[in-house]
Amino acid sequence: xxxxxxxxxxxxxxxxxxxxxxxxxxxxxxxxxxxxxxxxxxxxxxxxxxxxxxxxxxxxxxxxxxxxxxxxxxxxxxxxxxxxxxxxxxxxxxxxxxxxxxxxxxxxxxxxxxxxxxxxxxxxxxxxxxxxxxxxxxxxxxxxxxxxxxxxxxxxxxxxxxxxxxxxxxxxxxxxxxxxxxxxxxxxxxxxxxxxxxxxxxxxxxxxxxxxxxxxxxxxxxxxxxxxxxxxxxxxxxxxxxxxxxxxxxxxxxxxxxxxxxxxxxxxxxxxxxxxxxxxxxxxxxxxxxxxxxxxxxxxxxxxxxxxxxxxxxxxxxxxxxxxxxxxxxxxxxxxxxxxxxxxxxxxxxxxxxxxxxxxxxxxxxxxxxxxxxxxxxxxxxxxxxxxxxxxxxxxxxxxxxxxxxxxxxxxxxxxxxxxxxxxxxxxxxxxxxxxxxxxxxxxxxxxxxxxxxxxxxxxxxxxxxxxxxxxxxxxxxxxxxxxx
Amino acid sequence: xxxxxxxxxxxxxxxxxxxxxxxxxxxxxxxxxxxxxxxxxxxxxxxxxxxxxxxxxxxxxxxxxxxxxxxxxxxxxxxxxxxxxxxxxxxxxxxxxxxxxxxxxxxxxxxxxxxxxxxxxxxxxxxxxxxxxxxxxxxxxxxxxxxxxxxxxxxxxxxxxxxxxxxxxxxxxxxxxxxxxxxxxxxxxxxxxxxxxxxxxxxxxxxxxxxxxxxxxxxxxxxxxxxxxxxxxxxxxxxxxxxxxxxxxxxxxxxxxxxxxxxxxxxxxxxxxxxxxxxxxxxxxxxxxxxxxxxxxxxxxxxxxxxxxxxxxxxxxxxxxxxxxxxxxxxxxxxxxxxxxxxxxxxxxxxxxxxxxxxxxxxxxxxxxxxxxxxxxxxxxxxxxxxxxxxxxxxxxxxxxxxxxxxxxxxxxxxxxxxxxxxxxxxxxxxxxxxxxxxxxxxxxxxxxxxxxxxxxxxxxxxxxxxxxxxxxxxxxxxxxxxxx
Numbered sequence: 001x002x003x004x005x006x007x008x009x010x011x012x013x014x015x016x017x018x019x020x021x022x023x024x025x026x027x028x029x030x031x032x033x034x035x036x037x038x039x040x041x042x043x044x045x046x047x048x049x050x051x052x053x054x055x056x057x058x059x060x061x062x063x064x065x066x067x068x069x070x071x072x073x074x075x076x077x078x079x080x081x082x083x084x085x086x087x088x089x090x091x092x093x094x095x096x097x098x099x100x101x102x103x104x105x106x107x108x109x110x111x112x113x114x115x116x117x118x119x120x121x122x123x124x125x126x127x128x129x130x131x132x133x134x135x136x137x138x139x140x141x142x143x144x145x146x147x148x149x150x151x152x153x154x155x156x157x158x159x160x161x162x163x164x165x166x167x168x169x170x171x172x173x174x175x176x177x178x179x180x181x182x183x184x185x186x187x188x189x190x191x192x193x194x195x196x197x198x199x200x201x202x203x204x205x206x207x208x209x210x211x212x213x214x215x216x217x218x219x220x221x222x223x224x225x226x227x228x229x230x231x232x233x234x235x236x237x238x239x240x241x242x243x244x245x246x247x248x249x250x251x252x253x254x255x256x257x258x259x260x261x262x263x264x265x266x267x268x269x270x271x272x273x274x275x276x277x278x279x280x281x282x283x284x285x286x287x288x289x290x291x292x293x294x295x296x297x298x299x300x301x302x303x304x305x306x307x308x309x310x311x312x313x314x315x316x317x318x319x320x321x322x323x324x325x326x327x328x329x330x331x332x333x334x335x336x337x338x339x340x341x342x343x344x345x346x347x348x349x350x351x352x353x354x355x356x357x358x359x360x361x362x363x364x365x366x367x368x369x370x371x372x373x374x375x376x377x378x379x380x381x382x383x384x385x386x387x388x389x390x391x392x393x394x395x396x397x398x399x400x401x402x403x404x405x406x407x408x409x410x411x412x413x414x415x416x417x418x419x420x421x422x423x424x425x426x427x428x429x430x431x432x433x434x435x436x437x438x439x440x441x442x443x444x445x446x447x448x449x450x451x452x453x454x455x456x457x458x459x460x461x462x463x464x465x466x467x468x469x470x471x472x473x474x475x476x477x478x479x480x481x482x483x484x485x
Numbered sequence: 486x487x488x489x490x491x492x493x494x495x496x497x498x499x500x501x502x503x504x505x506x507x508x509x510x511x512x513x514x515x516x517x518x519x520x521x522x523x524x525x526x527x528x529x530x531x532x533x534x535x536x537x538x539x540x541x542x543x544x545x546x547x548x549x550x551x552x553x554x555x556x557x558x559x560x561x562x563x564x565x566x567x568x569x570x571x572x573x574x575x576x577x578x579x580x581x582x583x584x585x586x587x588x589x590x591x592x593x594x595x596x597x598x599x600x601x602x603x604x605x606x607x608x609x610x611x612x613x614x615x616x617x618x619x620x621x622x623x624x625x626x627x628x629x630x631x632x633x634x635x636x637x638x639x640x641x642x643x644x645x646x647x648x649x650x651x652x653x654x655x656x657x658x659x660x661x662x663x664x665x666x667x668x669x670x671x672x673x674x675x676x677x678x679x680x681x682x683x684x685x686x687x688x689x690x691x692x693x694x695x696x697x698x699x700x701x702x703x704x705x706x707x708x709x710x711x712x713x714x715x716x717x718x719x720x721x722x723x724x725x726x727x728x729x730x731x732x733x734x735x736x737x738x739x740x741x742x743x744x745x746x747x748x749x750x751x752x753x754x755x756x757x758x759x760x761x762x763x764x765x766x767x768x769x770x771x772x773x774x775x776x777x778x779x780x781x782x783x784x785x786x787x788x789x790x791x792x793x794x795x796x797x798x799x800x801x802x803x804x805x806x807x808x809x810x811x812x813x814x815x816x817x818x819x820x821x822x823x824x825x826x827x828x829x830x831x832x833x834x835x836x837x838x839x840x841x842x843x844x845x846x847x848x849x850x851x852x853x854x855x856x857x858x859x860x861x862x863x864x865x866x867x868x869x870x871x872x873x874x875x876x877x878x879x880x881x882x883x884x885x886x887x888x889x890x891x892x893x894x895x896x897x898x899x900x901x902x903x904x905x906x907x908x909x910x911x912x913x914x915x916x917x918x919x920x921x922x923x924x925x926x927x928x929x930x931x932x933x934x935x936x937x938x939x940x941x942x943x944x945x946x947x948x949x950x951x952x953x954x955x956x957x958x959x960x961x962x963x964x965x966x967x968x969x970x
Contacts, residue, residue, distance in 0.1 A: 001570065001571025001572060001846070002571075003503050003504075003506040003507035004503070004507075005571065006502075006503055006506060006571040006574070006575075007499060007500070007502075007503035009571065009572075009575060010499040010502065010503065010571075010574070010575060010578070011496060011499050013575050013578050013579065014492060014495040014496050014499055014578070015492065016579070017491075017492075017495065017578060017579065017582040018488050018489070018491055018492035018495065019488075020582055020583070021488040021491060021582065022488035022489075030591070031594065033594055035590050035594070035820075035821045035822075036598075037594075038594055038595055038598035038599070039598045039601055039602055042599070042602045044605075045606065045609055046606035046607075046609060046610055046844050046849055047844065047845050047848050047849065048848055048849050048850050049848045049850055049851075050845075050846060050847055050848040050850070050851050051845045051846065051848065053572065053575070053846060055845075056572075056842055056845050056846060060579065060842075063595070064579075064583075064595050064599070064838065065583070067594050067595035067598075068583050068585055068593060068594070068595050068596070069585065069591065069592050069593050069594065071583075071584045071585060071586065071592075072582075072583070072584050079592070079811070082584055082586060082832075083584070084581055084582060084583075084584035085486065086486025086487075086490065086491040086494065086495075087486060087494075087538065087541075088581070089491070089495070089578075089581045089582055090491075090494060090495060090498050090538070092577060092578070092580070092581035093495070093498050093499070093502060093574075093577070093578050093581070094498065094501070094502065094545065094549075095577070096569055096573070096574045096577035096578070096787045097502040097505055097506065097557075097569060097574055098505070098549075098550070098553050098556075098557070098569075099556045099557050099567055099568070099569035099787055099788065100553055100554065100556060100788075101556065101567060101788055105520050106515070106554065107554050107556075107564070108553060108554050109516065109518055109520070109522075109523055109552050109553070109554065110523055110548070110549050110552035110553050111553070113521075113523035113524045113552075114523070114527070114549070116524055117524055117527045120529075121530065121531035122531075124530055124531060125531055138623055138830060138832070139830045139831060139832040140831075140832070141829060141830040141831045141832065142829070142830055145677075145829060149677060152679070159679065159681060160676045160681065160682065161676075161681055161682045161683060162681045162682075162683050163649065163658060163659075163675070163679055163680045163681020163682075163683060163684050164648065164649035164650040164679040164680075164681070165649040165650070165652070165655045165658045165659050165679070165680065165684075166655060166656060166657045166658035166659075166713075167650070167658075170650045170651060171651060172651045173648060173650045173651035173652075174648075174650050174651075183809075184807045184809045184812070184831070185831055187807055188805065188807050188829060188831070189829075190648070191645045191646075191804070191805065191807070192630075192634060192677065192678065192805070192829045193677065193678070193679050194637070194644065194648055194649040194650070194678050194679020194680065195648045195649075195650070195679065196644060196645065196646055196647045196648020196649070197645065197646045197647075197648075198646060198647050198648060199648050199650075228651075240809075240811050241810070241811055296832070302581045302584055303584065303585075303586055303832060303833075303834050304832060304834055319676070320673065320676065320677070322669045322672055322673050322676070323669075324668075324669045324725075325726070325930075325931050325932040326564070326725050326726055326929065326930070326931040326940075327669070335520075336520045337520075344626060344627070344630060344673060344674075344677045344829075345623060345624045345626040345627055346624060346625075346626045346669070346670055346673070347567075347623070347624040347625070347626065347781070347788060347789060348788075349788050349789055353549065357541055357545075359531050359532065360532050360535075360536045360540075360541050361486070361535060361536065361538060361541060362535055363532050363533055363534045363535040363536065364531055364532065364533050365533050365534055365535070366534075366535050444811065445810075445811070446810050446811040447810040455811075
């Protein structure tokens with residue numbers, strides 16, 4: 001495709017993109033299709049001959065767009081939103097065209113140094129001290145894996161070199177601590193790193209789903225007594241189910257006492273630290289060894305962009321650095337930041353570019369206003385739910401996610417009887433499913449204290465009050481079709 | 486940014502992109518800058534107020550474009566090329582706009598099922614049997630990490646659950662085998678997975694840099710005798726330094742005899758299997774447990790896109806599956822492909838979309854013709870080098886990469902004397918550096934048999950004969966300024 005053919009095709013694609021963004025609300029957020037129904041729409045074999053871009057784009061409009069889950073729809077209130085903001089998309093367009101691979105300074109000087117700039121801008125925006133350096137990764141899963149690999153390395157056994165198996169000096173196994181509500185990525189990192197799911201000790205939470213620091217201290221003491229070696233603690237600010245906030249300062253006290261790596265998972269909620277009057281939720285995170293905050297969640301950045309900050313870059317480097325001859329460059333005489341030395345992957349995308357464009361286009365002030373608006377939308381919904389005798393808030397609402405269920409006043413006194421509890425779960429699953437099938441909004445669920453909880457997660461740049469209001473209206477309408485005998 | 490403002494800004498960005506692609510050859514492939522010189526060009530603090538997109542794009546043109554290593558330049562002959570083809574860029578534009586996250590079928594039905602379609606199209610294009618299923622990951626590092634995690638899981642110790650540390654039943658440690666020339670990603674995967682660098686046993690190669698299967702068999706026997714537990718072998722088709730080809734069939738014999746997981750790293754060269762008359766290099770790879778081929782290398786796909794094929798998807802799932810309640814969906818009653826169960830990451834990009842667009846726009850036939858052209862360019866250069874008495878080919882040229890050095894005929898007889906060898910290394914480093922500083926082409930190096938080797942790696946979609954010819958001309962001109970006493 002020569003540059004002029006590309007220019008013409010790309011202008012056509014821009015209109016497809018803008019039309020899509022302009023017509024989002026005319027679509028069902030989640031399409032009415034069943035698993036396995038799409039694959040048969042495509043040829044079983046790849047094409048031998050070239051096809052014109054017009055044909056491909058027509059098929060895109062016919063086969064791809066209608067069968068997407070519309071994450072950009074303002075009614076997308078499921079999981080945690082990932083918004084592709086306008087300036088973020090422009091950033092991705094330029095990233096794709098420049099085709100940088102900032103694995104080495106030499107393979108992308110601007111990719112490397114702009115990452116340093118943007119990481120530090122974000123650090124400042126979050127109110128963290130200059131001792132934090134960091135990098136951009138693809139996802140929070142990778143950021144947390146890197147953090148726990150550093151914890152594993154920091155424990156002193158030279159695990160990167162010697163591994164974990166067949167060693168007498170590591171005692172009865174290494175252990176990592178996180179709350180019962182911590183994200184599955186912590187457990188998955190333990191699996192990947194060879195620590196195993198069994199290495200993750202789940203610490204109980206209080207009635208607000210916050211880790212109990214005394215229980216953490218007890219668990220560590222018990223493991224030490226049993227000959228196990230604690231290496232790290234993950235505290236979460238904004239858990240996935242209920243967005244609860246672990247008491248980071250108290251956890252940092254325990255971690256420091258035992259010399260454990262403290263990683264703070266603020267993948268979703270971290271951006272709230274950009275609001276100085278909301279920093280109380282984060283008290284103590286400046287004492288962490290590492291922190292993850294995902295711009296591709298609530299900072300409106302297209303997938304993928306996860307920010308890993310750390311006060312101990314040199315430990316990350318010890319865990320991941322390998323410099324074979326074909327990656328050695330003449331620049332290495334001087335100290336050069338080669339980002340591949342800090343990550344499990346070698347190749348890297350130029351993620352800093354989209355963040356640089358976005359941070360300038362919104363300005364910190366613009367980002368703060370949008371985050372504040374989302375916090376207000378969630379607070380309003382929470383107030384409505386709390387005021388309705390037939391509905392129940394299942395968790396506090398520290399950020400922009402509301403966990404709720406229908407629990408008609410008539411059965412409130414019997415709600416914990418097993419038969420009633422079971423019926424409430426079934427009814428709430430049916431309510432959510434009914435709302436999702438309507439296509440105006442899209443919700444997901446979790447379980448809290450064993451109860452089916454509908455989550456309304458605000459965080460999409462395009463979501464306004466009317467969308468959250470409509471979700472609440474639809475939930476109540478769907479509940480009206482249910483009854484608990 | 487409302488849809489109409491986005492439309493207008495995106496059209497402006499398209500012109501920036503097309504102008505860039507149109508003017509690539511007017512740029513120095515590698516910019517004449519020093520490490521640390523770019524960061525001071527940007528404000529030390531993030532902007533508080535929003536800035537207009539015009540200002541940001543002007544700064545992009547002024548600060549970003551000129552300071553990139555131009556991977557898209559036809560004179561980029563370093564490392565292995567990553568081309569952002571026109572249709573690939575169009576794919577990235579649509580990926581960014583749709584903002585899919587195909588972690589679950591439910592979070593992107595089209596993202597999930599189109600990935601199944603494209604993975605199978607690529608399998609067919611490569612001539613592999615239907616027993617191979619697979620997935621798209623970000624990089625070959627991740628693909629190989631997944632493969633070795635599966636090898637670790639397949640060894641029977643339930644490592645995902647129980648981990649590696651503090652166990653008596655794993656013997657003196659798990660071992661993985663790869664040639665002395667295998668890519669650093671294999672070693673890095675061993676580090677990440679808790680096996681440690683020491684778990685990787687490097688098998689010697691012959692004078693063509695190909696793994697010696699007898700040496701592999703001996704190493705395995707020795708490790709078994711010493712109480713270690715071999716778990717996997719990585720064979721490489723197209724090593725990074727010299728693109729040498731391990732004898733996969735003979736290695737498969739050894740792996741099968743011992744029940745080891747066989748992973749084939751064909752990240753660079755795998756696409757050559759699309760040419761039926763070139764499949765001899767791949768003989769035996771259909772017996773592998775897993776294979777990695779990177780579309781973002783020689784299939785002209787923008788970063789990132791790595792294809793991991795495997796005959797044992799269920800083992801990958803055992804190594805990585807975790808399904809917490811907030812990822813459980815009502816669709817799970819039926820068998821649903823939720824790709825996050827096979828990867829260390831949860832969030833995923835919709836990479837299948839760009840591959841689907843590319844495969845259709847080029848057609849298999851178009852892709853084959855371009856790969857053949859690159860093979861021919863490298864063969865021509867290799868012939869020129871071989872015919873020049875002052876130059877030396879340092880390795881066979883099975884694909885599109887030529888490893889060469891200047892070794893004037895006058896010193897040929899003394900080339901292995903330490904003092905001369907050292908001077909030859911210094912001279913060749915200077916030759917490469919001089920050529921790179923000229924900016925017309927960009928080369929990288931490696932070491933082969935301890936000797937500094939200049940690599941000329943053809944694989945950029947935009948590279949034509951004149952660029953390779955010019956590289957050869959520039960190398961000889963730079964050599965003319967050198968002398969070996």
